[in-house]
Amino acid sequence: MHRRDFLATTTLLSIGLPLSAEAFAQTAAETAVRGGVLNVAVSPEPTLLTSAFITTMNIGQVSSKVLEGLVSYDLNLQPVPALATSWNTTPDGLATTFHLRKAVRWHDGKDFTAADVKYTLLEVWKKLHPFGRAAFANVTAVDTPDPHTVVIRLSSPAPYLLNYINTYGAQILPRHIYEGKDVLSNPANNAPIGTGPFVFKEWVKGSHVRLERNPNYWQKDQPYLDGVVFKFIPDAAARTVALEAGEIDVALGSSIPLSNLNRFRDKQRYAINLDDGRYLATIFLTQFNVHKPYFGDKRVRQALAYAIDRNALLKVVFLGYGKPATGPVPSSVVNYYSPDTRRYPYDLKKAAALLDEAGLKPGKDGKRLKITLDYDGGGGVNASRPAEFIKQSLARVGVEVELRAGDTATYLRRVFTDQDYDLMISSLHRLPDPTLGVQRLFWTKNIIKGAPWTNGSGYSNPQLDQIMEAAGREADVAKRKALIKSWQQIVQEDVPVLDLVEQTWVTVSTARFRKRTAQGDGLFASYADAWLQRRA
Template sequence: MRQPLRVAAIGMAVTSAILLTACSGSGTGSNTGSTAATGGDLVIARAADAISMDNTSTFDNNSIFVQEQIMETLFTVTDDGQDVKPWLATGYKISDDGLTYTINLRKGVKFSNGDPMTAKDVKFSIDADTATGNDGWGYINAAIDTVSVVDDSTVQIKLKYKWAPFLADLALFSNAVVPANYGGKTKAEFYQAPVGTGPFKWGSWKKGQSLKLVKNTNYWQKGKPYLDSVTWNVVADSNTRKLQLQGGQIDIDDTPDWSSFQSLKTASGVKAVTFNSTYEEYLAFNQKHAPFNDVHIRRAIAYAIDRKAIVKSVLFGNGTVANSLLSPGTPYYDKNATAPSYDLAEAKKELAQSSKPDGFTTSILIASGNADQQSIAQILQQELAKIGITLKIQTLDPTANKQARNAGNFDMTLSAWTMDIPDPDEWTSFAVDPDGGSNSAFTGYNNPAVVRLNKKAQQTTDSDERQKLYSQLQDQTGQDAFLAYLYYSPYVYATSDKVSGFTVTPLGNYHLEDVKKSK
């Protein structure tokens, strides 16, 4: 069992002794290959494009991973993914009652346009995130009462009630600091070319093709970033990305399928690597579409899935069967959590009790060019046929696929989650609370008892008690089968051997200011 976030313990006055220096190089990983040349353009290929640069309302990693290079937070995730550390902040103090946090800001930090960052910008940014409410990540700040400016380098945040994941929540990308009042622009205008304190600044975006950021020469970490620019190319087909990497057209393939990964491990000039993760793949049921509002239908499908076969044939053994809403790398994960596992007899029993005892026809939405999803969908097609369910496979290009999922235009879809902060609240609130920003991971799931468990866990600061609550939540969501958990797997990347300093935390974060590229 992993321990919960240590710095979030509240109820007594605490002053953070953790200080970062501007030249400490305290990014995600060590900069191996220090003799590598600086400068140059890093080219990353990925299956789908970003959707939006508005960090307060986007839920897809392709947008988030770009945003995190432009806009930074007061705290960031530690290398092991189990804690947070000061970033744009240098320390904090908690009042005796655990309700007031006084946060000291790093001095000398500038936005990429040269303007100084002050507490006024921090207040505006957190308030703007909170204001999104149920339409964005506002739920993450539900406990915040007021944000006040003490002076230019000090901000004070008062809570409505004790909130265990508070510091972790401040590390979420949605609470990144942007200029107050969007620098005189409207919100819509600002996010066309956002400004932040990050190592890179806005370059250009050819939607559906490529997105480019360029070096921020005002970055507070002296001497960084090493690169002149970073470009994310949209290359939907996994085999094409593999060939481009081998041919030197790209530097990083951020989503090789597992069959490509096996062959890339022996390819010349390529490093195929995995990183510890909080990644979980799952099958989502849209409860707004009949018959998925029927728990027996969902359980029947969940019981019919042979997850071990998927791990073996699709992941080449690079994963483990999932048993819970939480992943093993997430605090309060319960290895004994109960959820339907492969049992064909139970699947047939559940279907017999359902509104469609004789079976039915439905569809699964997957991304085109994704060999892993195509293989999983074909396996599901064969397995569901055994219990009388005909499954049609619907493919959309990766960007359109995500848009359809977000809009609820699916019966079932393959999706995944990876944590962004070292506390389960981000995912549990997103997944089980209809007011959590995504209508329960776009499924329409609504169990009031689970919502109450989640809210109680948020406000409970005792670690043992939180574990009990989250264990109950994991058991109940498993039995409700609003998702069919499939597998946990590491992050997989393939890079050119000219790239050094690229590492990924278990929460998926990467610090491109630490990356170098040799010629």
């Protein structure tokens, strides 16, 4: 990266270009324009079109316009009504009641009822969702006393539950379409039937997904748009050109290269939003396969932790969009983040000493070990850059790295099904509560062959399992914080996952794109309240 590009990028932040809450307040006072089709760049192309049992970002960015959750989240990550209009929890924390919106219909005309929520929770989220095994582990029963009331009963309090019932974490499926059939192979996964503001119309593989306005949407007078088209543009440079040319209106999830953001400085033509991904609390990481003999030794894992300069990675690869990670809970999750954990500052001498201690002394050629590093070559963000950075970093301590880029399906199979890897890199979401987004990476019960974004390292620590499970049951805030601090200390000592950078997701749009409400989970906004200003 050239220094002038870095300076131009950091200037974007200093001139106040990112879309702010104040900007949304101004938009809320505007008169929405009806009609028009919104063109959105999503990359890579989704593998299916429901998020009810998979959390891959590109899937959720499309499916959230068709299928909905019980709530969404504001900029302070507080739940606001969606398919649930209100909710309350009993004083003992053992039951939460949701009151559902009335007169809501699925796109095929069937009524949406509490039975849909009950079915999806018990048969999909609790059994198949990578976060759901933890999020809904305490659920013992779901009562539906009437068509518009859902009572979730718990064996012990689940204080994190309200942090995970939006369209990303708990997308509701139509029971009448899924019940009695295999959920994972249901044709509706590729042609979804939802309650959302837009109706699925077509998926042209390799090109686009087209959605059209739902004329019977429950929110009066919405959506404003006639439709949304998600375009799959695999080349990052081409996405940049398409946005400049007006062929797309929105580029989600940092799909515009950070080095190109200086091309969108004109506030009359473009807007940059740094809040859309706030809910995700994403950390870029490298993960060890602890079943490999050399990575079964925590000294080797610790050595590699010392060998990577997080500050340089942040500046060179992420252009300053984020901050160095210090552990499994990001600093943005202020209620549970603990700075009092083992740190791994950049120190090549310590790295070399630990490798020597582990018996991995350099040969005549200076090399100690040869390993593979897998990354998603089909991802929307250019994963080759951080992969190259890590390769060069580890070479300085005699670890030779062979990079392997596969398409998304190949990458997921190698890591989560075959465990045919040494290191992998990814950006994984930690969410507003560690029981939801962090536990899944270290919990023994989440070693699930073939399930993406679970415990793919194979790490198992019974003491940590007990602490995590206790934190998931603990209603006392102070005691729960103490348990989560303890688990951060254990993880930072064992480092089966090496957390590197707390990422900031960047959405770039044309100034024509307007939206009434700012959301902390805006990457998965329904766009019911979005419109396109008419061209001057």
